[in-house]
Amino acid sequence: MSSLKDLARECGVSVATVSKALNGQSDISAATRDRVREAARRMGYVPNMAARAMKTNRTYNLGVLFVDERQSGLAHEYFSAVLDSFKVQVEKLGYDITFVNRNLGGRTMTYLEHCHYRGVDGAVIACVDFNDPQVVELVNSDVPVVTIDHVFNNRMAVLSDNVNGLSALVRYAYANGHRRIAFIHGERTAVTENRLAGFYKSCAELGLQVPEEYVRSGVYHDPDRCAEETRALLAMPQRPTCILFPDDFSAMGGCIALQEAGLSIPEDISVMGYDGIYLSRVMKPQLVTWQQNTRMLGRMAADKLVQMIEHPRVTLAEQIPVTGKLLEGGSVRSIE
CATH class of the missing domain: 3.40.50.2300 (Response regulator)
Structure with a gap:
């Protein structure tokens, strides 16, 4: 394996210059920096991380x-x-x-x-x-x-931004004429608290009355629990016209429960998810959802x-x- 000394000898410069070139320091010319880096690639140079850690007091x-x-x-x-x-x-x-x-x-x-x-x-x-x-x-x-x-x-x-995410979903349902909107949320976490705040805040601003039974405590990433809470909503005397599920994966369980009850989506009841994962794009019908910016x-x-x-x-x-x-x-x- 090539060393800094090998690179210095190959390029006809000092070890210090090689180190500066590899670390992108600006007090050497661009031509020298490019020549050193090209030699490093050609000679298969790999930095010694143990030595780097001793010098910088970091392990990277x-x-x-x-x-x-x-x-x-x-x-x-x-x-x-x-x-x-x-x-x-x-x-x-x-x-x-x-x-x-x-x-x-x-x-x-x-x-x-x-x-x-x-x-x-x-x-x-x-x-x-x-x-x-x-x-x-x-x-x-x-x-x-x-x-x-x-x-x-x-x-x-x-x-x-879970507050605005839930608010956007509620407002989308409202804009499509829904006034009986239910929300199956995940277990009590900071994420859930923010989503509940977004749900109740937007409902209040739109003048929607939300029955206590419409807000169900579920579990994230659990289709079986989501199906259970969906059946509870369907058993109500006046069931919701739209259900917000805790996440796209759990929504599968809710959708299965609706199909087992003989209901068609969205003709008989509307549904929405959360996360915007790939699954939501290939479901039939395609799921209305809030896509979180995972890359950012x-x-x-x-x-x-x-x-x-x-x-x-x-x-x-x-x-x-x-x-x-x-x-x-x-x-x-x-x-x-």
Whole structure:
């Protein structure tokens, strides 16, 4: 494997010049920088990360804390898309990632202990129980963290705009003549609280009366539970004309329950989802849903985490909203 000295000898420059060229420093000419980088590619030069870590006091490794209680793992299309965007961006910035967990080769450790064990420079936290004492311990530690869709006091957070997302869906149903709109939401999290706020706020502004029974407590990413709550809505004396499901994947369970009841979508009842995953585009009829901007969520989380690591004194903790967009489809009928 080629070394810095080999590159310096090949290019006829000093080791310091080679280092500056590879690190993009501006106090050498563009021609020298290009010549050094071309030689590095030709000679198969790979930086020694251990040496780089000793020099910079960084490992260039970021932790990812992702715990999906539904155990769908990276098959969870929404979070896998966010994390893929995060991974792509941090790699562009010169970092690797390590998944943080409680077990390592049969040894139990806390999330913070695992971060220290791997020497990560920072961590992104998504899809966890944010009330878990181990999560709180990590957030309050010396490890720079960015949370996705949850806010801790004086910590960096990247947030999908769930309030406006639910509001847009309600207003879309209203514009199509629906006045009896039900909402099956996920388990109680900060995301759910924001979606409920968006739902009730928009209903109030539109003058809609929402029966208590129309708002059902479900579980994210759980089609069976969604089907159960859908059947409860259908059993009401005056059932809703439109149902908002907690997410596109869970909506499948609700749609199956409607079909089993002999109802057609949207002729007999209208439905809407949330997330805008690929599944929503291939369902029949195509699902009206709110598409979260997974690419921007992941990229923004990566950028902010690296800023905290590389420029800690000038990077302020922020709550950064990321908006999405409404995707129309054939699952909502216009009522005269």
